[in-house]
Amino acid sequence: MSITTIAPVLRGAYLDRHGVPVIVTLVDDAAGAALSVEAASLEALPGALAGSDLPLPAEFTVDIAGQAYSFSIETLGDVTALPDAKSPEARSASFRSDVVAGKVAVVTGGAQGFGAEIVHGLVDSGAFVYIADLNIDGATALSEELGADRTAAIKVNVGDEDSVAAMAEEIARRTGGLDLVVSNAGVVRAGSVLEQELKDFAFTTDINYTAFFLVTKHLGGLLAAQHSTAPGWMTDIIQINSKSGLVGSNKNGAYAGSKFGGIGLVQSFALEMVEHGVKVNAICPGNFYDGPLWSDPDRGLFVQYLRSGKVPGATTIDEVREFYEAKVPLRRGTYGADVMRAVYYIVEQSYETGQAIPVTGGQVMLSS
Template identity: 30%
Template structure:
């Protein structure tokens, strides 16, 4: 399997969770040292890449698939979180977020789906799984999140379109919409008061741990989810319920 953004947080939890189930994992991330550490612990291999670079992303994904000897699962987890006033947002800031959060998914999905299709045998039904990381923000939005929320809404749209096109080839494509997750992303500005306020929005009274999202990804990549495609699964502790 291939995991983008697997060096930290949710991505690292996904790598560990899948490896525990016996998966051979290729970790793609620009944080080379962290990716190497996570991959080594999982018995996998790390590939340093700036996912905002289209050619590098394509080349590294192709190399990862070749080194694995084929691929049956892709988890597009990589993403950047940015905040900014709508009226002051610069187009370059918008493009930066979309380059990683959406465009990189297109590139990796193209590479991996082609490999899955090429490896399919006439008797194979479900041959591949693509799991994209969206966000509660892609459904609910929020002030100061115009570029981030729009990019995650685009991930949901890309997931649905990909599911339609790749379904006839036996490939399912779904996405996960996490809510507030206790990861390194945003930790520098997250206060105890923030955690308490956000936790109060969930009927469960807590925020997600990376493992909560990783287990959802594992389900979507398993045979138990063979008849799920084009879906956007909320992992929000009840903060979003539609």
């Protein structure tokens, strides 16, 4: 047991008492090695917190096995409690703009592409966002652009368990816990099943599939610890999947297989995590033609497909793009805003879990 248990239990007590998201920051790092404590010495903590008046804002100290742990407790601005789903007010749309206000989120792969779009959207809506990425320079640049009061960059390799566990610890120290996990980092290694090398297949599987297990294990653990003292507070894990998680993808089996598998994990984790107040859902976007994966002038898929002659008769990047846009009933690629609307729906909705929500302009329609 460590700070990853103590801090979220304290944050949970605050969530339960005040009904609004709080930022719980460990201010006394002098505890050092004592941050790791016996599980038995934590047993009294929830009861002790229940008996306290939990002032807000405050500097609050908890005593565990003779050791004092001090935390600062505050909110991000003026955060109001959202109405309970049973109340008549909950039918109004007026609360929707506050659905992530003051909440703490982490976006893996947040430095660019869909991840950066999601980071922007959440910050614009009043959340505090960890930009968690292997590319720490990109994450830091985005954090500096958006402000240190609303964001923090974390270096993580989501395919490495020690790295994901270290991210969970940093989040526990800095904000005590969190409300929303967006598991977005992903990779593509396209190739024929007859020719692809095992290492490329395995890499795709590690980052798109296995990493979702690691992220849910460690960040879901924080959410579960927090829920132990905040039984009415619901939180979310959202996997950014793909339309390729719903239909097969020619010469791209490693990617589609990892994304199909992701939906199996989402459904299974949803069944388990419901007991900890965590909804687990997937968003399945169509192609993000304006993002770097497609539009990078040197390495993007449009320029690659133009050079390889994949689109018959196309002689310019615009013609390649038009060919792909014509496959979409709504005649355009997916924007970050389309994905954000699905994020807000999932967070706001307190009666849905284990779902895979297409955001594909009609390119993929659910059949079961």
